[in-house]
Amino acid sequence: MAAREYSDRHGSPVDDGAPPPKRLRFASPVDDRDAASRSRSKGADGEILPHPLHIRPSGNALTASYNLRDTSTGLFAILPDELVLQLLGYLDAQSLVQLGNTSKGIYGFCRSEELWRPLFIESPESSQAFKWQGTWRRTHLQLPSPQESQIPLPNLFSDVLFRPYHMSQISLSPYTRNIPPKNQIQTFTDISADSFETHYSSTPFILTSPIKQWPGFQTWSLDHLVTEYGDIKFQAESVNWRLRDYVAYMNNQSDESPLYLFDKSFVEKTDMESGFSVPEWAGKDYFELLGEQRPDRRWMILGPERSGSTFHKDPNATSAWNAVIFGEKYWIMFPPNTPPPGVFVSDDQSEVTSPLSIAEWFVSFHKAARKTPGCIEGICRAGEILHVPSGWWHLVVNLDASLALTQNFVPKKKLPAVLGFLRDQACSVSGFDTAKVQDPYGLFVERMRETYPEELDAAMAILDKSKRSKWEELVKSDGGGGFSFGFGGDDSDDD
DSSP, rough: OOOOOOOOOOEEEEEEOOOOOOOOOOOSSSSSGGGGGOOOOOOOGGOOOTTTTTOOGGGGGSSSSSSSHHHHHHGGGGOOOOHHHHTTTTTTHHHHHHHHHHOOOHHHHHHHHHHHHHHHHSSSSGGGOOOOOOSHHHHHHHOOOSOOOOOOOOOOOOOOHHHHHHHHHHHSSSHHSOOOGGBEEESSOOOOOHHIIIIIITTEEESSTTTTTTTHHOOHHHHHHHHHHHSSEEEEEEEEEEEHHHHHHHHSOSSSSSOOOOEEEEEHHGGGGGGGGOOGGOOOOOGGGGGSSSSEEEEEEEEOOOOEEOOOOOOOGGGEEEEEEEEEEEEEOOOOOOOOOOOOOOSSSSOOOOOOHHHHHHHHHHHHTTSSSTTTEEEEEETOOEETTOEEEEEEEEESSSEEEEEEEOOGHHHHHHHHHHHOOGGGSSSSSSTTTTOHHHHHHHHHHHHHHHHHHHHHHHHHHHHHHHHHHHHOOOOOOOOOGGGGGOOOOOO
């Protein structure tokens, strides 16, 4: 084996003696299910930009003279690429760097951001002030971009290494624009509390005017937030970062699934409560009866373009409003009893399985989703607010850097659904402080009985009627299909 060293502050792979690669035309990924799927990325005229190390999809190996994946990874070559990454995931940073020095093929695997992201997140440095360097590897190694070598690997063909970067580059515009008229979320300038309770508590809608008078809407730019709260730590998925560090990450990253800041304690950490108010149309929130024992209810949401949440229902069968301060958010939603294409739900509704990333879902399932009965879509822009009814499936993705505030609540028409969820799906109840609340259903019923006994009786009557109807439907059936006791989340009350 030849031993021509490359320079790198942390060492780089030796030349493994493979023949010089041919100059090949860069091809799009092998997944070719749909013309829209072969995306327009951030290159000009729809050109797909190459991987930073020029790694290419496995299908391109058919026209190449050799594949570094087979000739330059030693015994790793006998393993599937997914298993190679899984094994490398047990190594620490120093071991990854040292192993990456052995050959070009191993170097390609050891440079995967899928390995370096958890390494940094789980490191002590992640909980301290740090300087984001543009990638997880550089940040963990404290390696500025000019000091990092980039060894081109045009003859390393691997879907596992190529796909995450490719998905991070796919433009979402072909999917989020040109919404069919029948799919569009209803839009109003405003709505009254009486109209909401009577007609729209089970309907998603976008209001275009209510929050434009909020003081926060006038002042909360990204620069203002960093100036005021830059040294305060906020929750971004599994990490607590200073806001200035998170914004530095926001502005310079190429993750397939960017970290999403979703902080439930922003009011306690800042003076932002004076900058917004609960919309009047939302009416009475019955969880207010629980006082300090109520579950988590409001969040500050901040993220870069392409960040967001994959399909889910809001917790505890609550409804929610989501107000956009700046940026744009695309929403795609499905009624309670219509799981979206590509989303698989366990019989008791306690487990949801879906694609790993939002981009992956768009590429694979968005076309089918638009044809699914009940599918609705919309873009919520700065100054607008969206209503998410209890039980509705929704995926949301930022079309650019976006700040939003959201709050969950229990309106009158959704009281039966919430009571049913707390009673019948106790294993899925979330957001309560278990040290203070051991029986959320019992506590809520007790408080309702003290303050709103008539509303409680009416809600329980609707809930019991719904449960009897489901039981009668079951016993009359021919035994086909599975049975679930998930009565609480089906949103079956009539509006």
